[in-house]
Amino acid sequence: MRNAFLFLLPSLLIAAIALAESHSGSSGLLLVANKGDNSLGIIDPIGGRQVAEVPEGGVTGHEIIASRDGKMAYVPIYGNSGVGQPGTDGNNLVVIDIAARKVVGNIDFGKGVRPHLPVLGPKNGLLYVSTELDKSITIIDPATLKIVGSVPTGQEQSHMFAITRDGRRAYTANVGPGTVSVLDLDARKVLAIIPVAPQVQRISLSVDDGLVFTSDVTKPQLAVIDTHTNKVKTWIPLPGLGYGSATTADGKWLVIALPLVHQVAAVDLGTMKVAHSIDVGMRTQEVLLAPDGQTAYVSCDQSGKVAAISLSDWKVKSVIDAGKGADGLAWAASTH
Numbered sequence: 011m012r013n014a015f016l017f018l019l020p021s022l023l024i025a026a027i028a029l030a031e032s033h034s035g036s037s038g039l040l041l042v043a044n045k046g047d048n049s050l051g052i053i054d055p056i057g058g059r060q061v062a063e064v065p066e067g068g069v070t071g072h073e074i075i076a077s078r079d080g081k082m083a084y085v086p087i088y089g090n091s092g093v094g095q096p097g098t099d100g101n102n103l104v105v106i107d108i109a110a111r112k113v114v115g116n117i118d119f120g121k122g123v124r125p126h127l128p129v130l131g132p133k134n135g136l137l138y139v140s141t142e143l144d145k146s147i148t149i150i151d152p153a154t155l156k157i158v159g160s161v162p163t164g165q166e167q168s169h170m171f172a173i174t175r176d177g178r179r180a181y182t183a184n185v186g187p188g189t190v191s192v193l194d195l196d197a198r199k200v201l202a203i204i205p206v207a208p209q210v211q212r213i214s215l216s217v218d219d220g221l222v223f224t225s226d227v228t229k230p231q232l233a234v235i236d237t238h239t240n241k242v243k244t245w246i247p248l249p250g251l252g253y254g255s256a257t258t259a260d261g262k263w264l265v266i267a268l269p270l271v272h273q274v275a276a277v278d279l280g281t282m283k284v285a286h287s288i289d290v291g292m293r294t295q296e297v298l299l300a301p302d303g304q305t306a307y308v309s310c311d312q313s314g315k316v317a318a319i320s321l322s323d324w325k326v327k328s329v330i331d332a333g334k335g336a337d338g339l340a341w342a343a344s345t346h
Contacts, residue, residue: 037344039108040298040307041083042316043071046334050074050083050106053316055300055307058328064111066104073338075128076108077152078135080343082115083108084152086125086139093169093185099124099143105155108342115155119148127170127338131195133177138195140168140182147171147180147193163191164200170212174219179237181222183213190224192240202240206233212254212296216279217261225252225266232266234282246277249287254296258303258321265306265319267294274308274317276324286324290317298339309336 040053042060048070049063068087076083083106091097099122105115119125123141125148130137136158137150145166149159165184168191173180179201180193188209192202207226210233214223221243222235232252236243250271257264257279264277268287274294276286292310294317299306306319309332316330316339 039342041074041340041342042332042336043074043338044333045070045337051333058330060332062111063333064106067113073127074340076340076342084128088124088126094167117155129173131177132175140171161193161198164203165189165191172213172215183210183224204240214255216257223255227251246282256297256299265297267297269293288324295337296339307339309339311335311337
């Protein structure tokens, strides 16, 4: 028996190392904006369960971002409506201590601006927040929680945006106008407004920042914009209307939610065609790629779930119970 145990030791050690490596690649927490609960959900991605919900104290956060050290979450309080729809106009952003699970800070915009998406500048560490009713992106210093500037978008309903990896440019999806604004974040001005479709939703960038992707939500197609020419380069037909999307770290795939057909599609960026369609069985909303490059997390708002999709075989590997109206997703790095 003792010899048999010693024989098994190398295999057990290898398995333990592999398990530790797989867990370290996913080290951190998954955050979800539970719109219907007016709360921030905290999900253990390894255990596959929501471990806490933190009340935001307002109605309601749609999107979130975590600080670089994974300690704080920034949640703009948008209001009780959808983009371009009648309803309340949110005027603040709350700061949540993730470990303490409570609101520890607040930023007041001074008026109703419907603050929506928060993004951390990749170089300067400033916090950029889309402020729709002001037709701008507001700039906040996270260290002082003070507003330090703004960048005009030149368009209504600048709902979502993406920032280039050098932190110099931003591209906004202007929903009702159906345009994309190109912004110079250093000069704080509009460089171009690109006509795209009667109405667009969501936006993302390729890994090399050469392409912008936004969905035409009047037809099942994805616009591909060349950032060198600021013009639509091509259109990619989709199995259904597109929504949130994200590019894999290797630059090969664009993973995009298709809410009305309850699917997620994987676009091969080499061929600019849909190569995989994954049936999720729920209305899909936003896509977040895990830092380990192995999993795409997709929020499903109507069902209050988050689906975890394997990027190796394009299959749903688990479904996590979140909260009502699960929408925006963010990754909070481990502080250990």
